[in-house]
Amino acid sequence: MPSEKSGNFYLNLIISVGLIVACGVWFVWYYVAPEYYGVGYAPVQPIPFAHAIHVGALKLDCRYCHTDVDKSWYANLPDSKTCMNCHQELLPETPRLKVLFDSVKKNEPIPWIKVHDLPDYVYFNHEIHVHSGVGCVECHGRVDKMVRTQQVKSLSMAFCLACHRNPASYLRPPAKVYDMTWSMDDEARLELGRKLQEELNIVASDDCSDCHR
Numbered sequence: 114m115p116s117e118k119s120g121n122f123y124l125n126l127i128i129s130v131g132l133i134v135a136c137g138v139w140f141v142w143y144y145v146a147p148e149y150y151g152v153g154y155a156p157v158q159p160i161p162f163a164h165a166i167h168v169g170a171l172k173l174d175c176r177y178c179h180t181d182v183d184k185s186w187y188a189n190l191p192d193s194k195t196c197m198n199c200h201q202e203l204l205p206e207t208p209r210l211k212v213l214f215d216s217v218k219k220n221e222p223i224p225w226i227k228v229h230d231l232p233d234y235v236y237f238n239h240e241i242h243v244h245s246g247v248g249c250v251e252c253h254g255r256v257d258k259m260v261r262t263q264q265v266k267s268l269s270m271a272f273c274l275a276c277h278r279n280p281a282s283y284l285r286p287p288a289k290v291y292d293m294t295w296s297m298d299d300e301a302r303l304e305l306g307r308k309l310q311e312e313l314n315i316v317a318s319d320d321c322s323d324c325h326r
């Protein structure tokens with residue numbers, strides 16, 4: 114029966130076109146959405162906290178808030194009490210801090226939205242990088258200038274390996290790890306980096322099990 118045949122034909126056509134459109138949407142969403150590349154991802158946070166004020170202007174050390182970054186794989190976020198050291202007195206009326214005061218009242222953490230997020234199959238560790246003289250700025254950029262925190266490096270495997278295979282030109286004295294503005298000209302830095310690599314016993318390596326265990 115010809116009419117049934119052409120019915121099937123149109124049905125198939127509609128399904129095929131639907132699938133092609135769905136694949137296109139998935140492709141664009143997956144590859145173009147900044148969450149996938151990561152770079153530029155800057156979610157709106159429950160409180161408009163600005164590193165530009167607290168680090169850039171007030172010159173607070175990263176460890177004032179991220180207290181465990183040099184002792185743990187995980188760089189913790191500060192609890193509300195840390196903010197209250199100042200905001201008990203400072204700007205208590207502003208609605209922009211309402212979430213902070215609510216969190217203290219209810220004794221609940223502030224629901225910050227994660228900015229950086231590696232896939233679970235990748236092992237990462239902050240403490241090791243801190244003690245190896247890798248500055249926060251290498252992976253997080255100029256946090257001291259950020260009004261809203263954002264991801265600025267891809268944190269892709271190629272990004273990690275570029276440094277792991279050839280760390281000398283990226284190293285700095287461990288005392289300067291938190292310093293966002295430390296700099297040196299390239300040649301002098303490479304020379305210093307080679308010395309540090311030897312002193313700190315850092316091995317250039319791209320062994321898969323360093324990051325996939």
Ligand code: HEC
Pocket residue numbers: 158162164167168173174175176177178179190191225226227228229230249250253256257261262291293
């Ligand atoms: C006064 C406290 C404070 C200080 C000082 C501070 N931070 Fe933060 N940091 C926060 C808070 C709160 C958040 C969560 C909100 C956000 O992402 O903006 C955060 C988030 C971050 C994030 C993103 C975390 C994620 O979700 O992936 C990075 C990276 C970061 N800080 C790096 C730094 C660096 C580097 C320094 C020092 C140069 C620093 N911070 C100093 C309070 C602080």
Ligand code: HEC
Pocket residue numbers: 160161162163166167171173178191195196197198199200203204207209210213
């Ligand atoms: C060392 C003291 C100090 C600490 C600790 C601190 N702040 Fe601040 N904060 C300030 C100062 C100073 C300002 C700027 C005040 C001004 O603009 O007059 C500020 C401004 C702010 C503002 C801007 C308010 C507005 O009206 O735009 C927000 C939001 C804020 N802080 C949130 C936080 C959060 C969240 C924490 C904890 C993670 C925190 N602060 C920890 C001192 C501090």
Ligand code: HEC
Pocket residue numbers: 175179182186187188189190229230231232237239242243247248249250251252253268290291
């Ligand atoms: C070698 C790259 C690298 C360096 C150096 C680095 N970070 Fe990170 N940071 C990351 C990665 C990758 C993540 C995401 C970790 C995850 O998803 O498990 C992250 C996440 C964070 C977070 C969110 C909480 C967490 O642990 O997931 C904070 C806060 C943070 N870093 C602060 C810092 C500070 C402060 C420094 C400097 C002392 C620093 N980072 C140095 C790569 C780095």
Ligand code: HEC
Pocket residue numbers: 235236237238241242245247251252268269272273274276277280283314315316317323324
């Ligand atoms: C700018 C340089 C740099 C970047 C970028 C970097 N690392 Fe590292 N990483 C180092 C150095 C230096 C060491 C110390 C190596 C040593 O002690 O031999 C290290 C060590 C490590 C270790 C511990 C390895 C061990 O021997 O146990 C892990 C895990 C690691 N890095 C993961 C990562 C991941 C994942 C990324 C990317 C998201 C990354 N690193 C990006 C410099 C870097």
Ligand code: HEC
Pocket residue numbers: 231232235268269270273274277318319320321322323324325
């Ligand atoms: C210095 C850390 C590091 C080392 C060493 C490393 N990787 Fe990775 N690898 C990563 C990171 C980070 C990702 C996640 C990349 C992303 O999110 O796009 C990843 C992702 C992957 C993926 C998933 C592929 C993808 O694009 O989704 C595979 C497969 C992989 N790695 C294999 C390897 C193999 C094989 C080796 C050894 C030759 C190796 N890795 C060494 C950090 C590392």
